Amino acid sequence: MPQHNATEFIKKGEKEYLHHLSIDCVLFGYHDRHLKVLLLKWKDAEKWSLPGGFIRLDENLEQAATRILNERTGLDEIFLQQFQTFGEPGRSYRSKEDVAHLSTITNAAMGPDHWLLKRTVSIGYYAVTEYSKVNPQPDHLSDECTWCEIDAVPRLIFDHNLIFSEALKALRMQIYHQPIGYNLLPEKFTLPEIHDLYETILGKALDRRNFAKKIVSLGLIKKLNERKSIGAHRSPFLYKFDKRRYDKALREGMILAF
Template sequence: MNNEKEFRDFMLHAHERFVKHLSIDCVIFGYHERQLKVLLLKLKTLGAWALPGGFVSFDETLAQAAQRILEERTGLNKLFLQQFHVFGDPGRSHRTAAEIGFLSGQANMVVANDHWILARTISVGFYALTEFSKVIPKVDLFSELCEWRDVDRLPKMIFDHRQIVNEALKALRMQIYHQPIGYNLLPENFTLPEIHDLYETILDKKIDRRNFPKKLLTLGLIKKLNKQKKIGAHRSPFLYKFNKPRYEKALKEGIVLVF
């Protein structure tokens, strides 16, 4: 089985290619049907879920490593990516006997106590915003499933990964007041109700439907198109799109939004 060879190679030699004691975990956000979602991996055999992650090779920057990991799991590149916290407590990445057994089995080798994979690892957390429909989830070497999960109904997760998701969410909610959000979460053209729902979902908070567009419009972040969307049995809402130059400027210089 090819997987065993790959796995064995990873366990034996990965530490020669990568910066030791350091990993990256990505919280990949997506938005679909009024739900904020995170892309998770279900680990083979163990059943617990994990964040997409990986190691940093010697010639990569942290951001490059995160982009690579992100691309491997989603098929997308040049995503919005933000470093938000480092998780480095001793014991955060402690592996259970079951996990060590799993690793030994997959690699067909004995994982000794001093094996590099059991050493204390510091993980840099990045979060990414993606357009749900464009993501093609892809499993990695360790997992049997790669799926979107609702942020408010997370399954059992390994290590401190649930805490990492919560920290990412906190950082995202902080960002929403200071930088525009949505370019990477919505399709290119979207309606006012759609972006309104997105903001309500992320902030988990009601925002007045009639006042909401004013804020984005006066900042010039979105512009109205002459097209409408067919949504069935109701009045057709107009389509909007982001004003990219202003959006980029606001990303760089920051804005102040109050909801």
């Protein structure tokens, strides 16, 4: 993004955003048995971070998190889950080199009392989407926004590696209580495809037969009178989500034990 956008953000932030409180988003992306996370690369520097931002004075937390992810992905409807708050005293420390770099790319003089340099507590949100449908966009302070395999996440700024690992842990725990998959799979899918989705996110093998029995018994998916041809003598039945039951399970929770 042009420098003047970053400069404008710094100036507007003084009056338009809550200070000392931010949101960091861990957006997981799934596609074809790959799980990735969205990362930002700092402008003119080899530093990486999670997408995040500050809360406007007229926003609630979920509105702010939705806006932040929308600005990075263009997605309007995405299920967000708040999972933890990060508030160690030194978590947002910036070195003299960081401050000098930030001053350069924003064209703003930054003394020790500048609002952007003060201690900040961060609220963590995670979400999952189908990453092949997303065109990531960098923010005011970065020049790259891209997907990274979860096993190849580099060293991130501040405590963002901790935020990422805690988000992954929360996602894997929550997957047993809330359904996923509606926006991650084709409208019509096979049982092996939804099985592969859960295996990939959980990072472990799941017994195919037991998984299929459990996922069907919950009533979240319904069998169609259609088959998918994937080769000689292989035509598994197609399924689709029951949107009403899926949304109810999303609101009220469920128990999914494999």
